[in-house]
Amino acid sequence: QVQLVQSGAEVKKPGASVKVSCRISGYTLSEISMYWVRQAPGKGFEWMGNFDPEEGEDGEAIYAQKFQGRITMIEDTSTDTAYMELSSLRSEDTAVYYCGFAINMLQGVGYWGQGTLVTVSS
Amino acid sequence: DIQMTQSPSSLSASVGDRVTITCRASQGIRNYLAWFQQKPGKAPKSLIYAASSLHSGVPSRFSGSGSGTDFTLTISSLQPEDFAIYYCQQYNTYPRTFGQGTKVEIK
Numbered sequence: 001q002v003q004l005v006q007s008g009a010e011v012k013k014p015g016a017s018v019k020v021s022c023r024i025s026g027y028t029l030s031e032i033s034m035y036w037v038r039q040a041p042g043k044g045f046e047w048m049g050n051f052d053p054e055e056g057e058d059g060e061a062i063y064a065q066k067f068q069g070r071i072t073m074i075e076d077t078s079t080d081t082a083y084m085e086l087s088s089l090r091s092e093d094t095a096v097y098y099c100g101f102a103i104n105m106l107q108g109v110g111y112w113g114q115g116t117l118v119t120v121s122s
Numbered sequence: 123d124i125q126m127t128q129s130p131s132s133l134s135a136s137v138g139d140r141v142t143i144t145c146r147a148s149q150g151i152r153n154y155l156a157w158f159q160q161k162p163g164k165a166p167k168s169l170i171y172a173a174s175s176l177h178s179g180v181p182s183r184f185s186g187s188g189s190g191t192d193f194t195l196t197i198s199s200l201q202p203e204d205f206a207i208y209y210c211q212q213y214n215t216y217p218r219t220f221g222q223g224t225k226v227e228i229k
Contacts, residue, residue, distance in 0.1 A: 062216055065217065098166065108213045112168070
């Protein structure tokens with residue numbers, strides 16, 4: 001059974017960093033491409049980045065321009081856990097962060113985590 | 123960036139109605155178009171990929187069509203559990219972009 005289990009809610013102060021985890025089962029990280037999106041309260045979805053196996057020699061993480069320099073996506077294949085770290089947090093980063101994965105680039109994201117609420121407040 | 127425009131932004135419909143939502147891309151995206159459903163307080167659920175293919179477990183009353191710039195999501199006979207917000211997303215080009223959502227409400 002496919003599952004994505006994300007870490008719990010976080011409250012951070014402006015300027016801090018947050019690291020959200022996403023543990024998958026039913027597939028291994030080496031078989032999928034992990035996506036991260038976020039949803040601010042009452043708003044739609046915003047793509048943050050994903051791992052693209054078709055980029056570069058062995059694939060690489062592609063990030064949204066607006067997060068360049070602040071976002072890092074890493075993967076621990078020993079535990080099939082992906083992480084998304086966002087630094088220099090500001091109040092506008094308050095949102096629910098979702099991981100999701102695609103089993104191939106044609107199918108897009110087929111499975112989603114439950115979401116992690118990150119609140120940035122002084 | 124490719125702009126994805128959904129219409130309508132919201133609609134009211136009754137159980138059993140046929141519902142159609144459209145999604146227009148500001149430039150061609152081949153068939154790299156996905157549809158998601160989201161209920162209040164819940165994670166998105168993937169419905170359709172490649173414009174017209176259903177993800178595993180998605181009821182056959184959902185269907186998608188289109189290619190290039192114009193796409194549609196159709197629910198052939200609306201069920202009580204289908205009241206939700208629906209989003210399209212293009213994954214042909216970076217950055218990936220979403221439509222603003224269509225809220226399907228009970229009439």
